Amino acid sequence: MQPDLPRIVQRERSIYKIERILEALREPLFSVWLASRKVGNGEPGGAITYGALDNYNCDPVFQYENISSDVFYQFKIDGVSLREFKRERSEEAMLHFSNSIRGPTAIIEELAKTAGALPIGENGFYYIDCENNFPPLQITVGPTVYSIENDKLRIKVEDGYCLLALSPTDEGPTFGSSAWYFGIPLMRQYCTVFDVEKRRIGFAKPIPDETKSSTTARRSTIRSTKSYTGVVPQMTTPSTPTTSGGRGLLFLFSCIIFPIFLHCFGFYFI
Structure with missing residues (x-):
């Protein structure tokens, strides 16, 4: 099979441009x-x-997580939990600039149920009372636990009507092969640092x-x-x-x- 030379050349040009830009920083x-x-x-x-x-x-960065992909800002997690529900499994998670946290359908359903949210049809969206003060969603990475408060997990649509910022990966486009896609709820909870040279993501309050x-x-x-x-x-x-x-x-x-x-x-x- 012949290599795709135009694509390889384009990729090399892109890498060269990135390196030139990095030199200016x-x-x-x-x-x-x-x-x-x-x-x-x-x-x-x-x-x-x-x-x-x-x-x-x-504030200063309190924790760095190493990137596990050559293409995406992706890292490994060891589990997620909300109230009494816990999922302890090593999985890939991508830092993703969508407006929700996306994960395996069965797990999202359990998290939504635990939070007190109700499904809206079969489209993967959940309604939740805007005054529902459910416990934080916790993400475990090694010894570190990242907590996302409930106000970061509610999207206000109109007075008294909120959507839960959790959705299954079965709905909508995905990138790469991650099990989880941590979107803006996580990034509103923590400042994030994309360290290109050291291939890591930093988190700060x-x-x-x-x-x-x-x-x-x-x-x-x-x-x-x-x-x-x-x-x-x-x-x-x-x-x-x-x-x-x-x-x-x-x-x-x-x-x-x-x-x-x-x-x-x-x-x-x-």
Whole structure:
């Protein structure tokens, strides 16, 4: 079988472009913070910090997880639990910018039932009372337990009507072969750091709005003047002046590294 030379050449060109972009960054990584509050018109729904950790919106990273895939931001988990329901199994999970957490159908059904949600037909969606304060969803990775609070797992559709931000992988498109796809609920609970060079994902606690400093951290970053569907791109101040074209290149960097990045941000914040 002959190799697909055009595709190989295109792939090599893409890798070369990524390497050139990484060289322009202070560090080969980018950080993502998503607002946990309700976002209003004109307010930033989150920030992307290129080349450094986001020390304005996020505390220091408390845990890194190694990436287990050459293609996706994917890592291994050891189990998920909610109240009395527990699933203890080593599985692949992908960090994914969708508006829900997706997993095996039977497990999602049990989690939804445990949370007190009701199915809406057979389309994989669940209704849940907006005042339902069910316990956190817990994700175990080795000795670390990541907890996602219930307010991150409710999507308000209208007054008194919420959808549960859990859905089965049988519904809708999937990427790769992961059993789990951890979307925006996890990323609203924790700041995430995509460390390209060291092939790992870092997690940090977001800083509450009322305790954020408006001096030192803000001086270390500059923000793009153009927001993208509610998300304010943010990047570190370079050692040499950067033109608006340079910022465009850095914004493209996130698209290359994670092709569905911008699409899912737009879907969630519009």
